[in-house]
Amino acid sequence: MSPRIERVRHPPLYAALHAACFDAPWPEETFAQLLALPTTFGLVAAAPAPAGFALVQVAADEAELLAIGVAATRRREGIGRALLAAACAHAKAAGAAALFLDVRADNNAAHALYERAGFAAVGRRPGYYRDAHGVHDAVLMRKALAIS
């Protein structure tokens, strides 16, 4: 069954979902600051309880996917695909002609998700991500929203 995707502005919910999706959780304050911006919107997937989220920033005719995640216990159910499609639709409705994102070069699951959704690599940022295991390249990807 498709998840219900809704625009939500509730920083504690994003902080909890982010912690369920990533090894290095972002603090609630980060979400509070981002969601306070008129250029940023967040989406939550309810399936039926909140199971994933996406955060998007729109600037003029370009949008950026700041983060997307599905709780580790709820992956491979189509929730990420639904969130990404909704992020594209909402960004397009907000006036964006393209959606950009950065993804770690070794994140195979995310690469597969993005490629299947029509994103293509348009650049590489060496050493963009740093964690306890070292530095990692980012791949910059883009999808035109006019032809979805």
Ligand SMILES: CC(C)(COP(=O)(O)OP(=O)(O)OC[C@H]1O[C@@H](n2cnc3c(N)ncnc32)[C@H](O)[C@@H]1OP(=O)(O)O)[C@@H](O)C(=O)NCCC(=O)NCCS
């Ligand atoms: C990337 C992520 C959001 C995918 O969410 P998901 O709900 O599991 O993805 P979906 O079930 O919608 O999968 C859609 C398609 O993406 C691809 N895909 C997703 N996970 C995959 C995996 N682990 N391996 C290979 N392909 C994968 C498949 O093509 C899949 O379609 P299929 O199941 O019909 O084969 C999820 O793995 C996640 O939250 N990862 C941790 C956070 C993260 O890395 N976020 C992205 C940062 S840029």
